[in-house]
Amino acid sequence: MTAIRADGLYKCYERRNWRGRVVESVEAVRGISFEVQPGEMAAFIGANGAGKSTTLRLLSGVLTPTRGEASICGHRSGTPEAAMRFGFVSGNRSLLWSHMTVRQSLEILGAIYGLRAAERRERIAALARELDVEGFLGRRGGTLSLGERMRCEMAAAVLHRPAVLLADEPTLGLDIPSRWALRELLRGWTRASGITLLLTSHDAGDIESLCERTLLIAQGQLVFDGPTATLESQAGSLEESLARYMGDRR
Amino acid sequence: MLLLARYEFAELVRHPAPILMRCLTLPVYVVALTALWNGLRKGAGAGDGFPALAYFLFTQTILDSCLNRFGIGSLVLGFEPALSRPLSWRAQGVAQGFGRTAGQLLVIGGLVQVFLALTDAAYRPVIAGMAGMAGMALRWLLVLPLLALADALATEVMAGLYIRVGKSDSLRFVVTKSLLALGGGLYPLLGEGQSGIGWMRYLPFSDFVFQPAYFCLYGHAFGMETGLWLVRVACWMALLALAAHASFRLAWRGLQVAGG
Numbered sequence: 001m002t003a004i005r006a007d008g009l010y011k012c013y014e015r016r017n018w019r020g021r022v023v024e025s026v027e028a029v030r031g032i033s034f035e036v037q038p039g040e041m042a043a044f045i046g047a048n049g050a051g052k053s054t055t056l057r058l059l060s061g062v063l064t065p066t067r068g069e070a071s072i073c074g075h076r077s078g079t080p081e082a083a084m085r086f087g088f089v090s091g092n093r094s095l096l097w098s099h100m101t102v103r104q105s106l107e108i109l110g111a112i113y114g115l116r117a118a119e120r121r122e123r124i125a126a127l128a129r130e131l132d133v134e135g136f137l138g139r140r141g142g143t144l145s146l147g148e149r150m151r152c153e154m155a156a157a158v159l160h161r162p163a164v165l166l167a168d169e170p171t172l173g174l175d176i177p178s179r180w181a182l183r184e185l186l187r188g189w190t191r192a193s194g195i196t197l198l199l200t201s202h203d204a205g206d207i208e209s210l211c212e213r214t215l216l217i218a219q220g221q222l223v224f225d226g227p228t229a230t231l232e233s234q235a236g237s238l239e240e241s242l243a244r245y246m247g248d249r250r
Numbered sequence: 251m252l253l254l255a256r257y258e259f260a261e262l263v264r265h266p267a268p269i270l271m272r273c274l275t276l277p278v279y280v281v282a283l284t285a286l287w288n289g290l291r292k293g294a295g296a297g298d299g300f301p302a303l304a305y306f307l308f309t310q311t312i313l314d315s316c317l318n319r320f321g322i323g324s325l326v327l328g329f330e331p332a333l334s335r336p337l338s339w340r341a342q343g344v345a346q347g348f349g350r351t352a353g354q355l356l357v358i359g360g361l362v363q364v365f366l367a368l369t370d371a372a373y374r375p376v377i378a379g380m381a382g383m384a385g386m387a388l389r390w391l392l393v394l395p396l397l398a399l400a401d402a403l404a405t406e407v408m409a410g411l412y413i414r415v416g417k418s419d420s421l422r423f424v425v426t427k428s429l430l431a432l433g434g435g436l437y438p439l440l441g442e443g444q445s446g447i448g449w450m451r452y453l454p455f456s457d458f459v460f461q462p463a464y465f466c467l468y469g470h471a472f473g474m475e476t477g478l479w480l481v482r483v484a485c486w487m488a489l490l491a492l493a494a495h496a497s498f499r500l501a502w503r504g505l506q507v508a509g510g
Contacts, residue, residue, distance in 0.1 A: 013509045028509065054509065060334040064506055080336040088334055095331055097324070104257045111253045112337045 001074050003164050003196035004036035004059060008068035011054050028054040030220035031068065036213075038163065041190060041197040043207040043228065046217035047246040052200045055217065056168050059198070060088050073163050084113065086164040087157035091172030094149065095156040098142035102133065102152045105141055106159055113160035127155045131185060147178030151185065158195070165190065167199045171206055183209050204239035208232070216245055251337065251345040258349025259356075266357045273314065273358055277365060280306045301467055303369065307362045308390070308463035313430055315354045316401055317408055317422050321347055325409035329501065340406060340498055347402025352394055359390045386466055393462040396483055400458055403490040410497025414504040429455050454486045 009032045015024040029051040036042050046052045057063040059070045061078030075082035089095070096105040103124065110120035128134040133151050136144060144152060150170060157165060170186070171179045187210055190197050199211060207214060207228060214231055216224035224231065224245060228238065235241035262269065284303045325343050332339035367383060408422055432455040450456050451473055461479050464472045471479035 014507050016507070057330075062330050062333045062505070063509070083334060083336040086334075088331070093327075093331060099320075099324075100257055100261060104261075108254050108257060111251075112335055112342070114336070 001038070002035045002071075003038045003040070003073060004034075004198055005071045006032050006034050006055065006059065006068070007070070008033055009055065009058055009065050009070055010067040011051075011058060011063060012066045027220050029058065029065075032217070032220070032222050033068075034215055034222060034225060036164075036196055036198055038196055039194050040213060041211045042199070042213040042215060043211035044198055044200045044215045044217065045202075045207065045242065050217045050246075051220040052217055053168060056088075056166055056198070056200060060086065060166055084160065085162055086166055087160070087162040088166045088168070089150075089153050089157040089170050090168040091150070091170050091174075092168065094141065095153055096141035096149070099140060101138055101140055102144070102155075103137040105152075106137075106156060109156050110159055115160060123159060123161075124155075127159065130189065131155050145178075147174055147181065150174065150178070150182050154182075154185065154189070158189075158193070162195065164196045164198070167197060167201075169201055170199070171201060171203055179203070179205075186210060204237070204242060208238050216242070218246060251341050254342060254345040255349035255352075258346050259353040262350060262353025263357060269354055269357050270361075273361065276307075276310060276314070276358075280310055304362075304366055304386075304467055305463055307365065308466050309459050311355065311358045311362055312397060312459050312462060313426065314358065315351050315397070316429060317404055317426055318350065318354070318401075319422075321350055321405045322409045322412060322422070325405060326412050329409070329413055330505075333502075333505075340494065343406045343409065343494075344399075344402045347405045348395075348398045351401040351405075352398035355390075355394045355397060359387075359394065363387050363390075385469065389466045389469060393465060396487075397458065397462060400483075400487060400490060403487065403494045406494040407490065407497045410494065410501040413501035414497075429459055432456065457482050457486055 009029050010027075011029040013026045013028055014022045017023050032051075032055060044052055044055065054063065058065050059072065059077055061070075061082060064078060070077040072082040073085040075085060095109065096102060097108070100108075106124045106127075107120055110123065115123060124137070128137055131151050131154055133148075133155055136148055136152055141149065141152070153170075157167075167186070171182055174182060183206060186197075189195075190210075197210065199206065201207060211228055214224065214226065214228045215222060216231075231241045231245075232238045235244055280303065283306050287302045287306070324346065325339075328342065328346075329339055332342050335342075363383065363386070366386075404425070408425075411421060432450055432453050450460075457479065461471050465476065465479075470476050
């Protein structure tokens with residue numbers, strides 16, 4: 001079964017005046033179709049405003065498509081069945097409650113995803129060891145540094161053993177050592193767990209080190225879907241190749 | 251959901267410092283208000299007997315716990331993450347709001363009991379001795395879940411509106427000031443024969459501010475059977491739940507149309 005499927009996804013945002021008439025409409029995503037197979041690690045990249053985050057929000061069920069369909073592990077996005085099968089980690093939005101300890105946040109999230117108390121405790125302990133966040137469990141979410149928080153966010157995203165991990169710019173704003181550490185963590189952990197990864201990032205290093213496949217989006221349309229190595233070979237480096245693609249399509 | 255409510259509640263009870271900081275001026279404010287009230291009452295030639303200090307402490311505690319800015323902000327921030335989870339934002343919001351408000355009412359309510367015990371002369375006409383104090387504390391614990399649930403629903407309404415229109419502070423101001431003006435403060439005048447403000451009794455504000463405070467002091471509702479007051483509270487809660495649902499739909503539609 002396909003892990004992630006986007007079938008003719010189309011999303012149009014509208015701005016209306018006080019009479020309810022549409023005064024402006026923006027086509028954020030224009031008929032995107034792709035599939036990601038179980039265990040695959042794919043990058044989903046594009047310039048600012050290209051439609052990456054909108055696509056991820058459509059896949060996660062936060063947004064409903066104007067046309068087309070998105071599904072996770074065969075379940076339509078936005079349904080509880082689909083929600084149980086993916087985890088979402090974002091550099092922009094926190095899954096943790098800032099005024100509670102990390103352990104409390106993880107306990108609550110575990111309960112939301114239907115884990116029993118004993119299972120929650122066991123899973124939190126195991127993840128804390130694997131992701132090296134044992135020292136942060138007793139601290140409040142709001143007191144963690146960005147690097148520390150992102151490791152805890154990872155634990156929160158995969159607590160319920162999802163088959164798919166959607167990662168929206170997880171290294172955003174991190175300093176070089178923290179970015180490197182998180183990248184290593186993601187690489188090691190995703191490979192060991194066999195989870196499917198769909199990653200958006202503006203950092204070519206994230207893509208090179210994590211993803212064998214790259215999907216490139218520009219102006220709401222998919223303009224490249226293939227091995228990351230192909231993109232790298234098209235110019236001197238992946239970064240240069242991406243800059244060319246994105247620059248051409250602006 | 252229960253776990254979320256429990257942790258929110260426990261957080262406030264275990265770490266009450268932020269609430270206590272906010273309440274530092276409460277005794278001064280309430281004592282001043284009581285003095286003003288007693289002065290007005292003497293001027294109007296009304297009789298003694300109303301425990302103004304206790305009444306103002308209870309109403310101020312309720313007003314202070316209502317529509318907390320942090321609570322609204324927390325729900326707004328949690329809106330998008332909640333949409334991608336198997337449990338609805340509304341359920342998470344009610345649990346979070348209920349836990350937080352219940353914790354706050356318990357902490358401040360406890361302090362009110364201590365404060366009243368230290369200044370018993372001011373409320374002795376109604377609550378005499380330790381038995382009276384214990385009864386009042388018990389009645390506070392009885393109304394606490396009702397107040398916490400109402401506030402959780404109202405917080406959801408505000409958070410939904412905030413997500414839809416980008417701000418809700420003006421509306422929050424109107425609601426909290428309406429609660430202050432129409433739900434408490436002036437209300438003891440009813441007991442003094444000033445029938446000109448009798449219509450206030452039919453507003454939801456009085457059911458959620460004046461009546462709970464009055465119930466804590468006397469053990470029954472003012473001007474109606476306690477059962478009838480509870481039925482009215484249940485009706486207002488049902489309306490609040492409908493408003494919270496409508497507010498959520500508005501926020502959700504806004505996100506789908508404009509992208510947030």
